[in-house]
Amino acid sequence: MAFKINVNGKSQSVDVEEGTPLLWALRDGLGILGPKFGCGVGQCGACTVHIDGQPVRSCALPIEAVGAAKVVTIEGIGATAIGKKVQAAWTELDVAQCGYCQPGQIMSATALLNATPKPADADIDAAMSGNICRCATYVRIRAAIKQASGQKVEA
């Protein structure tokens, strides 16, 4: 059946069965491929999107639960000032290795900075521990969050 959802500021119709996770509605239904599939059970964070500004694991959110909420994916996050800063810090510090988890990392980091403009290490630990980086780029993720928030970066 057709569901109407708002993605990156655009109202879109996606034809999927009830119960289909938002991740698959985005990827296979709408061709929005930035959110990634890693575990399917909300444990790795590769599929993280924002729902009304909150980071949510889209692999574990059924499409019918989205309703009128505003969905923002990695493709849309650069349209926000903080999202853009986070992306720039990620590039400058060359955070990624394989890069597969990084859309999710960036979505979680942007949500963190939206809520806590100058996060301390403990804030970063708490906000980012739902996102696995199998390449373990954690040292640079932490540095990039600090850089994006205008704090001193320890190499």
Place this chain on the structure above:
Amino acid sequence: MADGFAEGASRRDLLKTGALAGGLVLSFNLAGKAGAAAPAADAKLNAYVSLTPDNKVTIVSKNPEIGQGIKTSLPMIIAEEFDVDWAQVTTKQADGDPATYGRQFAGGSMATPLHWDELRRVGAAGRAMVVAAAAQTWNVPAAECTTASGVVHHKASGRKATYGSLAAKAATLPAPDLKSVPLKDPKDYKILGKFMPQVDSAALVSGKPLFGIDVVVPGMLYATFDKAPVFGAKVASADLAAAKAVKGVRQAFVVEGGTDLSGLVPGVAVVADSWWQARKGREKLNTQWAEHPTSKQSSAGYDAQALALSKAAPLRTERHDGDVAAALKGAAKTVEAAYSYPFIAHAALEPMNCTAAFKDGKLEIWAPTQNPEAGRQLVAKTLGIAPADITLHMTRCGGGFGRRLANDYMVQAAWIAREAKAPVKMLWTREDDLRYDYYRPAGYHFLSGGVDASGTVTAWHDHFVSLGNDGKFASSAGMSQTEFPSRFVPNYRYDLSLIPTGVPTGPLRAPGSNALSFVIQSFIDELAHAAGADPVTFRLKLLGGGGMMGTPGQNGYAADRMSGVVKLAAEKAGWGKTKLPKGTGMGIAFHFSHMGYFAEVVQATVAADGAVKVDKVWVAADVGRQIVNPAGGINQVQGSVLDGLSAALGQVITIENGAAVQSNFGDYPLLRMADAPPVEVHFLITDNPPTGLGEPALPPAPPALCNAIFAATGKRIRSLPINTEALKSV
């Protein structure tokens, strides 16, 4: 369509170069030469380098990109000697095309040592052709021309021209002899050794489709593949009708498969309009599996067999120097210990997947693979089609770690696409991924060691009980006869016994070394403490003052290079100079692998409840005279160290009834942000050929951690993963 991605499709670049000599691309057959309409906008100087009149340079990256940064670093090597600015360069991923590029693979940390010389010469040859074109145009000697930033200068006449303006002419000139082409003095490097973010960085942070899972081709269907929990078991029955009754499911069929666990294994394919529908269909299959002998095997069974074998005569003695029994008898102190490590999985974050389209007897494949040509050959053999009828596009890989050296998922996708008569993207679940891997094999070491009164190791005896069939090691379950401390201890004996196994095993980042280092460097620590010696001093004494032991290469061991990094790591960590609180300790370990010398110090704190926190890691590395790209290089070292800690702290694949127990990140935990310590990286630059950084930083991390835990608690970890229960002090 060939590009495979919904956005930014581009034509397949047909290269006309091809001949190979000893892996070096010597052929510079030129696109323009054949008289074909080489577009004026795109002059190809050789298989790797092409130019446009506006002075933009495209450099091909030949190898698979798995996160090791090769798509950036190999083109950097060419660009440096071509003498252009990095900002002029766009890189381009090669297809699987060994006729043009020689062997293309991501493994063994081999890309830098294999290509360092070759690709510098490819770049320099391109530069020489552009210079020759300028010299001919201006009618001046080539030797009077200089280059910088993609511009040729002739100082005497004040003339200059961009490479782009010379490209069409340059492309018609003969290629110079690669062996004698002049190379830059490293002090003039402008690209090599500089911090260069990955070329795909902007695409990665904005979610552009780059990975295998992102491939979209017209008319594509989606597939899941249900495999047996017991490795290699055949399908007994499956409710195909029930699966087909699920909305969107087009087809469901049994793939008979074979018995080779690296080939096409038996299973049931479900093909649908979307992957979620295919997955829902699969849930209805209720597949029943035939009985298989591996179902009698288990991790507990292997443990029991190992213990029994340790008490019996070995299958064979792999090496015996001196007289170990006599040396142990005469030692001032002896230590006996049994070490073991479990199976672990690769768990690349992008689950195994592949897209294939079969049309008119020809296959087109889009694969995240570390080993494209092996995949092509496997597919050709299994499907009975000619390798030349397979076009293979390499996509970016969402992690490799050795898993994608096997191409089981590629042959599955190819088979399913042919059966389905439609392009198919096959994607595994995380559960599929953890339950069908070529695991890092489990292993057991029963050790005795002796030291004399002066603290010198006089005896080392390892009865290694490994996995293997018919007297041969299972894949990646071996230990070399030259593994340290062989050759460094006068009385050294390595006995071997093997346990038969039906569990698929294979290379996982720093294969062999990732487990052996834990055993060897932990036991050295035991000997140091038994001798009452400082662990750093003890290690330096064991390494001795000598130079190269054996022949340089994978098995040569430069003791002085290792001593250098041991000293540097200790110095940077403040070894012996820092007063640490109770419950906190430092441990050191070193390991040589992939031609790299690494020593690492871990500082860790063990809480009263046994919880282990890694406070910091210091790494000292000697990989020769040049770090190609510090941006990627440091990232690889930090990631490898944390990868090793992650495995030591929590990872185990348990085999029960011939199948893997763990299924997702809930029971197979990977390191997360809150547990990731700072990792300080120091490169010791020595006058040796540059070698790779994808793997050799991993092996010392687990034993350095375990040695730190011993320093903190007095408790010795002899089995991985670390059991924090045993570290409780309350």
